[in-house]
Amino acid sequence: xxxxxxxxxxxxxxxxxxxxxxxxxxxxxxxxxxxxxxxxxxxxxxxxxxxxxxxxxxxxxxxxxxxxxxxxxxxxxxxxxxxxxxxxxxxxxxxxxxxxxxxxxxxxxxxxxxxxxxxxxxxxxxxxxxxxxxxxxxxxxxxxxxxxxxxxxxxxxxxxxxxxxxxxxxxxxxxxxxxxxxxxxxxxxxxxxxxxxxxxxxxxxxxxxxxxxxxxxxxxxxxxxxxxxxxxxxxxxxxxxxxxxxxxxxxxxxxxxxxxxxxxxxxxxxxxxxxxxxxxxxxxxxxxxxxxxxxxxxxxxxxxxxxxxxxxxxxxxxxxxxxxxxxxxxxxxxxxxxxxxxxxxxxxxxxxxxxxxxxxxxxxxxx
Amino acid sequence: xxxxxxxxxxxxxxxxxxxxxxxxxxxxxxxxxxxxxxxxxxxxxxxxxxxxxxxxxxxxxxxxxxxxxxxxxxxxxxxxxxxxxxxxxxxxxxxxxxxxxxxxxxxxxxxxxxxxxxxxxxxxxxxxxxxxxxxxxxxxxxxxxxxxxxxxxxxxxxxxxxxxxxxxxxxxxxxxxxxxxxxxxxxxxxxxxxxxxxxxxxxxxxxxxxxxxxxxxxxxxxxxxxxxxxxxxxxxxxxxxxxx
Numbered sequence: 001x002x003x004x005x006x007x008x009x010x011x012x013x014x015x016x017x018x019x020x021x022x023x024x025x026x027x028x029x030x031x032x033x034x035x036x037x038x039x040x041x042x043x044x045x046x047x048x049x050x051x052x053x054x055x056x057x058x059x060x061x062x063x064x065x066x067x068x069x070x071x072x073x074x075x076x077x078x079x080x081x082x083x084x085x086x087x088x089x090x091x092x093x094x095x096x097x098x099x100x101x102x103x104x105x106x107x108x109x110x111x112x113x114x115x116x117x118x119x120x121x122x123x124x125x126x127x128x129x130x131x132x133x134x135x136x137x138x139x140x141x142x143x144x145x146x147x148x149x150x151x152x153x154x155x156x157x158x159x160x161x162x163x164x165x166x167x168x169x170x171x172x173x174x175x176x177x178x179x180x181x182x183x184x185x186x187x188x189x190x191x192x193x194x195x196x197x198x199x200x201x202x203x204x205x206x207x208x209x210x211x212x213x214x215x216x217x218x219x220x221x222x223x224x225x226x227x228x229x230x231x232x233x234x235x236x237x238x239x240x241x242x243x244x245x246x247x248x249x250x251x252x253x254x255x256x257x258x259x260x261x262x263x264x265x266x267x268x269x270x271x272x273x274x275x276x277x278x279x280x281x282x283x284x285x286x287x288x289x290x291x292x293x294x295x296x297x298x299x300x301x302x303x304x305x306x307x308x309x310x311x312x313x314x315x316x317x318x319x320x321x322x323x324x325x326x327x328x329x330x331x332x333x334x335x336x337x338x339x340x341x342x343x344x345x346x347x348x349x350x351x352x353x354x355x356x357x358x359x360x361x362x363x364x365x366x367x
Numbered sequence: 368x369x370x371x372x373x374x375x376x377x378x379x380x381x382x383x384x385x386x387x388x389x390x391x392x393x394x395x396x397x398x399x400x401x402x403x404x405x406x407x408x409x410x411x412x413x414x415x416x417x418x419x420x421x422x423x424x425x426x427x428x429x430x431x432x433x434x435x436x437x438x439x440x441x442x443x444x445x446x447x448x449x450x451x452x453x454x455x456x457x458x459x460x461x462x463x464x465x466x467x468x469x470x471x472x473x474x475x476x477x478x479x480x481x482x483x484x485x486x487x488x489x490x491x492x493x494x495x496x497x498x499x500x501x502x503x504x505x506x507x508x509x510x511x512x513x514x515x516x517x518x519x520x521x522x523x524x525x526x527x528x529x530x531x532x533x534x535x536x537x538x539x540x541x542x543x544x545x546x547x548x549x550x551x552x553x554x555x556x557x558x559x560x561x562x563x564x565x566x567x568x569x570x571x572x573x574x575x576x577x578x579x580x581x582x583x584x585x586x587x588x589x590x591x592x593x594x595x596x597x598x599x600x601x602x603x604x605x606x607x608x609x610x611x
Contacts, residue, residue, distance in 0.1 A: 028442055062462075064446070071611070075462070125464070131611060143464040170463060181607040184452060210606075213455065215468050242470030268472045307416050307480040307584065336421055337443055366443045 026064040029367055033057045034166075036343075036360025038084050054083030060124070069131045075124040080107075084358075086118035092164075097289055099162070101141075101171055125172050138177040143170050144191060146206060146219065147262075148236040148244040151298045151316070152279040152291070154260035155232035155246045157202065157221050158193060161290060163316070166329060166343055166362065185210035200224040213238040219248070228252040241267040250283060258282040264298075275300040293318035308333040323348045339364045390500035390516050396539040397532075398494070400568050404596045405430045409440075413587040414481045423479055434604040444479065448609050456485055459609040466609055482555070482578040482586035486526050494518060497525040505536070508543050508558075512536040527554065538562065538569040553579050560587070565595055 034056045041049040058079040065072045081089050086106075091114075093104050102122045106115035127140030147153025151161070151168060160171040173193050180188040186209035193202040204221035216235040223230060232248030247261035264277035277298040285292035297319050302312040309332045317324035325347035332340045341362040348355050405428070412423045423444060427437035435451040446461035456469040474486040494500070498518035506515050513533040520528050526546075533543040540562060546555040561573035573589040602608060 026445065028445055073461075129611075136607065136611075145463065145465045148468075170465075179607065179610075181602075181605060184605045187607060208606075210455065213471075236468050236470075238468070238471045240471045242468075242472070266470055266472075268476070273473070304476075307414065307477065307581070308419060308421075333421070 024064075024066045026066070027062065028064075029059065029061040030364055031057075031059050031367075032362055032364040034341075034360055034362035036084075036358050038356065038358040040354060040356040042354040052084040052087075054081070054085035054087075056081050056085045071129045071131075072127070073129075074126045076121070077124050078119065078121045081118040081120055082116065086116060087114040088164075089118055089120055090115055099160070099171065123172075134180065136179040138175070138179070141172040141174050142177070143172050144175060144177070145170055146217070146234065147246045148215065148234045149246045149262040149264050149277055149279075150244070150266070150275045150300065151277055152262045152296070153234070153246050154248045154262060154279075154281075154288075155217070155219055155234040157204065157219075157223060157230055157232075157248065158191065163290070166327065166341060183209075185215075195224060197224075204230075223250075226250070226252070227254070241265055244277075250287065258287060260287060271304045273300075273302045273304075275302075291318070293320050293323075295319040334363075337366045390502040390514075391495060393502070393514055393516055393534050393539070394494050394500055397534055397541055400539045401570060402432070403429075405599045406593070406595055407597050407599065408590045408593045410591070411589045412479070412481055412483075413589070414479075414584070415586070416581075416584045421480070423481075428599050428603055430599060430601070430604060436603050436608060439479070447479075450604065450606065450609050452604060457606070457609060464610070466606065477578065477581075477586075481588075482576040482581070482584055483588065484578075487555075487576075497522055498530065503531075506533060508533045508535075511542060513542055535569075540569050540571055555579060561589075563593065565593055568595070570595070 036054055038052045038054065039049070040052070056079055058077060060075065060077045062075040063073070089104060090106070092098060093102070099122070102120055105119040105121075107117040107119055108115065123141055125141050125143065127138055127142045129136055129138045144156065144158040146156035146158070153159070158173045158175065162169040162171055175191050175193045177192075178190040180190075182188060187207070189204075189206040189208070191202075191204045191206070195201040202221065202223045202225070204219055206217055206219040208215070208217035210216075214235055214237040217233065219230070219232045221230040221232075222228070229251045230248050231251070232246075234244070234246040236242060236244045242265065244264040244266075245262065247259065249257060249259050251257045259282040260280065262277055262279045264275065266273065266275040268274070275298075279291060279296040279298070281288050281291055281294055281296065284294065295318075297317045298315070300312065300314045302310060304310045309330070312329050312331075314327045314329070315324065325345060328344045330342045334340050341364070342360075343362070344357070344359045346355070346357045407426075407428045409426050410424065412425070414421045414423070422441060423439055424441045425437045425439045427435065429435040433451075433453050435449070437449045439445065439447040448459040448461075450457045450459075456474070457466050458469060459466045469485055475484050477483065478485050478487075497520060499521050501517045501519070503515040503517050506513055513535055516532045516534055518530040518532065528549040529547040531545040531547075532541045534540065535542050540559060542559045544555075544557045545553060546557075548554050556577045556579065558575045559571040559573070560575055561571070563570050563572040570593060572591075572593060573587065576586045576588065578584060
């Protein structure tokens with residue numbers, strides 16, 4: 001943790017130095033507000049049901065400095081969460097699914113267990129990049145973003161998927177990275193995500209390239225925390241419909257092995273775009289605590305009613321447990337820089353064997 | 368009588384051949400006028416849907432008809448980049464630091480919500496390789512005398528089955544185009560609104576596109592700072608440049 005803070009402080013100082021030399025500076029961001037109402041029912045230990053309310057107001061800020069050979073980028077996010085949103089974030093922070101990159105500050109607490117108002121802050125990205133003629137070096141918090149799947153990317157051993165919002169967000173990793181282009185579309189990518197003890201870090205080598213209409217990559221990695229080697233591959237190809245595949249085989253130092261793999265398709269019928277994915281998680285909760293089921297499915301239907309309005313439906317299901325969520329979302333572009341979103345989300349959750357639903361609206365203003 | 372018929376047939380065939388040749392020559396002249404070894408420009412795209420207008424701005428470079436790179440500069444899409452290499456198209460989203468290959472079935476969709484499809488942006492200007500041309504006559508467009516040329520697809524991968532081109536008789540530019548599906552349905556209409564003199568050439572610098580598959584929409588694409596055949600580092604057209 002201390003090392004991480006030092007790394008970020010050093011990167012910030014470096015960013016400022018480079019930014020002063022840079023030929024262009026830019027800033028932007030967004031402000032979104034999302035009030036909602038929730039209904040939840042728990043059947044375990046006697047049936048209980050009830051309504052609750054919450055809201056999430058998020059400010060995102062992005063800073064960029066670009067020069068001929070060096071670049072620095074930073075993006076920060078701060079959110080004020082109230083009611084149910086605060087309670088849920090607080091509960092996640094106290095569980096094994098806690099986000100390692102998030103700082104939560106309770107502002108008002110009626111009871112120690114569930115704060116009424118919470119400020120959540122995180123550094124989404126903070127990195128510098130230097131481009132030498134033969135390679136690029138990136139250092140700092142960045143979204144590594146391997147894999148080709150729309151939702152699941154088992155071959156991306158670095159990136160954590162966050163589904164708490166209306167659309168999936170991939171979280172950044174504090175990494176040192178060397179990118180070596182070998183041609184127009186081919187390249188090598190070496191990544192190190194250090195830990196206090198070097199042996200506990202994660203290290204990977206990935207090679208990628210394009211053959212015809214097939215984008216493919218192969219990865220070999222060692223995860224020091226899990227004490228395991230990982231071998232993986234991913235591809236996307238175009239057979240008029242898009243086809244993706246993404247798999248990783250984990251080989252623990254202690255022996256054995258487990259596979260996690262994704263197969264997906266996407267196609268469009270006029271203005272309707274369909275994406276389907278199947279995720280096999282051979283390692284269960286230990287391999288992927290966010291999707292512990294062995295067989296998982298994802299389906300997305302998106303209809304562009306006009307260029308300013310769209311409707312989509314997204315289902316994520318644990319096919320064995322029969323749990324999951326369904327999100328219905330309508331988006332309307334109100335102005336050059338403003339969007340309105342209306343949503344209805346239903347879910348069936350394990351543990352309390354109950355159902356939950358929430359509905360609300362979001363307004364996003366970009367600047 | 369038989370002799371007269373044969374003579375008439377030969378004459379008709381000769382005339383048709385001459386017209387076809389003329390259409391091909393016209394296309395070659397248009398091609399010579401608007402094709403380039405390389406290009407760099409800035410552009411503003413105005414997308415009008417109903418009464419609402421949204422704009423997007425970009426900086427772009429291209430090499431021949433097979434390589435292109437564009438970066439959006441308007442606040443909402445700042446840093447979003449496109450790379451075209453032959454028939455492949457990738458988009459880089461800076462916030463997610465993610466590069467996505469565009470699937471073939473999406474290539475007919477409007478690029479960034481505009482009336483210009485990804486397929487239009489990928490298309491090379493090499494019409495003679497994809498279409499057979501026929502001169503249909505002369506018409507006026509915006510007060511200018513134009514040759515009307517009909518293009519019929521001769522390979523299945525051509526973006527449109529049939530196109531009508533109104534070619535400016537003096538400046539050898541296509542001032543208006545209509546694009547048709549195999550069913551005969553009109554899919555798109557484009558018009559040149561402004562022409563710039565760049566060196567010895569006439570170049571379309573402001574054009575309007577109207578997709579007939581959408582209701583009440585149009586996109587005006589205006590180019591500025593146009594440079595034809597500037598030196599461009601070939602590394603610009605690579606996957607690594609998407610994330611630079």
